[in-house]
Amino acid sequence: MTERVVVMGAAGRDFHDYFVALRDDPARDVVAFTRAPDQNLGETEAGGYEAFPAALTPDGRGEIPIIPEADLAETVEEHDADRVLFAYSDVAHEDVMHAASRALAAGADFGMLGPDSVQLNVDVPVVAVNAVRTGCGKSAVARAFADELDSRGHDVAVVREPMPYGDLVAKRVERFADETDLEGLTVEEREEYEDHVAAGHVVYAGVDYRAVFDRASDEADVIVWDGGNNELAFARPDFHFVLVDALRPDHGERYHPGEANLRRADAVLVTKENAASDDEIGTAIDVADRLAPDDAPLHHSDSVVRADDPAAIEGRDALVVEDGPTLTHGGTPHGAGYVAAEDAGAASIIDPEPHAVGGIADVLAAYDHLDAVLPAMGYSDDQLADLEATIDAADPDVVIAGTPVDLDAIVDVDAPVVRARYEIEWRDTTPAALLDAGLGDALDR
Structure with a gap:
């Protein structure tokens, strides 16, 4: 029997999970997406998300409704859904389980798709910059890695997590190379793309990340993933670099999927140590030491304004x-x-x-x-x-x-x-040293 699935999302990983693992699976039918309750006010007005367009679904499937998350129980009942999949980021663990309880109470199974199910294999090396929360300083680190790779003569593309406000079909694959490409975007989109473009790096984003990574790898010989919020990387990284914020020192074990990022890190950076107390820095280090793999080195940095x-x-x-x-x-x-x-x-x-x-x-x-x-x-x-x-x-x-x-x-x-x-000021390492240690021979392939 075909499993009927509701995907809880926020116009990001939910669409990625759909394209990679759900869209073409004959054993599963996505009957609805939900829209997160705590998305920034104004997003839905910009996106107009009432349905996932039929043009992005298999032939004959038709559009898929996108409904407020508050209507989850009614949606499970209306569509006789068998399973609810949670697919968005920067959520407290307790809130994830509240969502699970609502799904279970409605009679559906509850779960989420893990990295092995949704991370894409890419033909060129991928450096992934992730964090335990949004606002840790990922973009500054991603720019530093992109700058270093560019200085070595590599063709670099930055791939961002999606923010596809507007026409989802038109934004299936987005490419931003200069200031004119940013015209007409929302402020949030510009916040994430503008500094990369100003630094001379091409940025890719969109809705269908198999197509996004294909386009990016055609143009570049190395990709830097600049993950939005604390989202899991959409591609399988050759080097997975994870940031911990000393001003929110225990959040690495309190937020989804930030904890998963920390547990999968190849190296960890504690940021904002210049603005944090000794106790806060100690807590951030303790969380990283307990959760990150034993062989993941821990580094330290300041954020200087x-x-x-x-x-x-x-x-x-x-x-x-x-x-x-x-x-x-x-x-x-x-x-x-x-x-x-x-x-x-x-x-x-x-x-x-x-x-x-x-x-x-x-x-x-x-x-x-x-x-x-x-x-x-x-x-x-x-x-x-x-x-x-x-x-x-x-x-x-x-x-x-x-x-x-x-x-x-x-x-x-x-x-x-x-x-x-x-700006990130590195205390005990450099982008060059991190890339040399993290990528190894990957750049030679």
Whole structure:
């Protein structure tokens, strides 16, 4: 009998699991996807996800409904589903089991697909940069690896986890090589692609990652996987490098699939040690030592924030705009912009909430840990307009942009914008040494 499956997802790994393991399996029929309840507000408006399009399913299958996760029990009953598969990232272990309990109570089996089922074999070497949570510093490390490989004469492609807002068929495979390719994207997409493109690296993403990796490996002789959130790598890595955040030191054993990443690491890096206490660093090291494989070396690093123009911040009332997913998905209270404001001696850091309008007010209400910074939200033209209106209503002397996006290029606000950037400073190793030890002879194939 054909098993009827509901996939719990967030427009990322759920689609990957579908293409790799479920789509063409005659023994399983995906009858519905669910949409995660804690996706950033505005995502569904940008994506318009009411159904997975028929053009991406086998001939004759037709579209697959995408329904709110709150309707899981009703969906299991309506479609007489046999199994619920959990397929998204950066979720507390307790919340995964709450999802499991709801599926079981509805009468379905519950599970998830592991790396051996969904990681693709790629024709060129793959360096995978993953983490135990979002906001650990993956993209900075991925850029450092890509820069090092490029300096050795390799053709490098960066592959990102999907953020396919909009037309899923048109975005089956996406390639970003210069600034013009980023036009029309959401702020979150630009946050993940823009710095790589500015560094001269081609970025691939999309919906169908077998096709994505095929295209990337046609163009490049080595691929750097820059994993979104704490997602498992979509390709089987030759070198799996995992980050642990010293400011969230126990999260390596509290979040899915971050713990799985840590348990599968070839090497581990503790980040942000310069901003953490000795106790926090000790806890992060203890978690990594207990969970990572015995032969995975543990390294240490700082995350250093630098403002482009500190003098423009000193003594002024500042509004801080930070990387959106790090604040929302990652649950952190602030990022590089807030650190830059304090370091440069801002007279004050303006609370954005009293000035927030429209969709931005909705975001701040939904994430009540945000009381000093503004997440860079822009999943639609309306939300981007609300972001501009909120900034202007706060009437700051200066806006500090801790988001990887060139905020000044996408919003039109009265105050000057100063970018704050963070860099990884390696304490006991270098990207070159890590690649030499981690890849071995893989680059020769």
